[in-house]
């Protein structure tokens with residue numbers, strides 16, 4: 001397909017890689033919303049051009065990643081305040097392609113009910129499958145979806161976890177294709193690790209997931225952190241690639257919600273309000 | 287340190303590598319203890335670096351380090367584990383036709399199945415490949431395995447080299463079972479699916495992310 005015409009999708013910022021992906025004299029190509037992009041290293045920055053039109057696109061480096069937009073974002077890139085804390089370590093976990101709508105990836109990220117069955121003995125235990133009630137809201141002032149007071153028993157909550165813990169989670173959907181979670185830090189109960197998923201939607205049903213961890217962890221090696229997240233994400237990838245339809249249905253009829261799905265209900269309603277079309281199963285929209 | 291004072295062997299490991307998974311699987315089936323040294327292959331590119339090249343000039347994982355011995359190839363590590371840790375000798379038969387058949391299918395794994403690993407890492411991580419149509423080559427290799435297993439079934443043999451599993455089966459299993467990662471779910475390979483189920487049922491079997499629960 002060619003570049004989407006969906007203005008809601010176009011007018012937003014998307015990650016297209018890491019600054020280190022683009023070396024001098026070695027341009028790389030990327031795909032975003034159905035458009036081919038070329039990324040080139042310039043004297044002091046990275047230039048992104050849309051291949052079909054030759055148009056230079058806005059670029060910014062934030063949260064250790066390269067961001068661009070094909071449209072005209074109506075607001076600046078969301079803030080992640082924890083990036084101001086100097087004792088945290090950022091570990092980008094490598095781009096992974098998934099044949100599924102990016103919105104499906106966000107919804108999977110928000111879903112705690114799958115932990116015991118998909119991330120068995122890591123993020124959940126099969127004998128403790130219950131999702132306790134949590135709170136969920138669309139925050140109108142910042143136009144984000146938040147789920148708070150989430151709790152889940154986790155046998156190995158992070159690379160540096162030493163045994164199981166009751167993890168407290170806060171989920172934050174900062175934009176339709178970018179989602180974060182704040183999670184009890186196993187080595188410092190007073191602080192929270194930040195885990196995020198920046199999604200580069202290539203096509204409606206093909207996405208590149210840029211997962212990262214931004215942690216207070218003086219113990220684990222960088223590689224141990226990356227491997228932990230890669231393992232977890234590959235478990236999700238397998239599930240996501242087998243979900244049908246690959247696009248996200250918005251109709252409440254499509255999949256029966258339960259209390260555990262509150263964040264998914266809020267996310268879908270929020271997407272509907274925005275009028276987003278890209279990545280959404282529109283067959284039942286009428 | 288082990289009770290006898292010697293250090294455990296070290297597997298230089300990457301979770302996503304099919305070859306590393308083959309070694310983890312073989313070690314588990316044989317009950318071999320080892321330490322893991324994690325290698326940041328993607329996105330870190332650690333295998334390209336000088337430190338890693340000093341360990342394994344081929345720049346590949348897995349690497350098995352046991353005292354002065356450094357083994358930098360999956361098939362060689364599997365052979366080494368079977369030769370040194372399996373008193374029964376069944377995993378690496380030394381006699382007659384079973385020996386030849388085991389080497390034959392080990393060679394198949396080494397020659398034909400890297401296409402599947404290439405297709406998989408390309409589909410998953412966009413890692414550059416020098417191979418054109420790796421997925422096509424992988425599907426051809428899977429068909430060859432399926433045909434071979436169909437012939438084995440005529441003799442009542444459920445594994446690649448005979449009636450019991452050998453290192454050849456373990457060398458082939460990861461690439462086949464992880465084929466779903468590039469969209470090859472073995473729909474047209476019933477013998478291959480049945481063979482993966484037999485391997486999953488072995489005592490000591492361990493999985494890795496991406497191996498389907500049901501195939």
Ligand SMILES: [Fe+2]
Nearest residue numbers: 108118119236
């Ligand atoms: Fe998950």
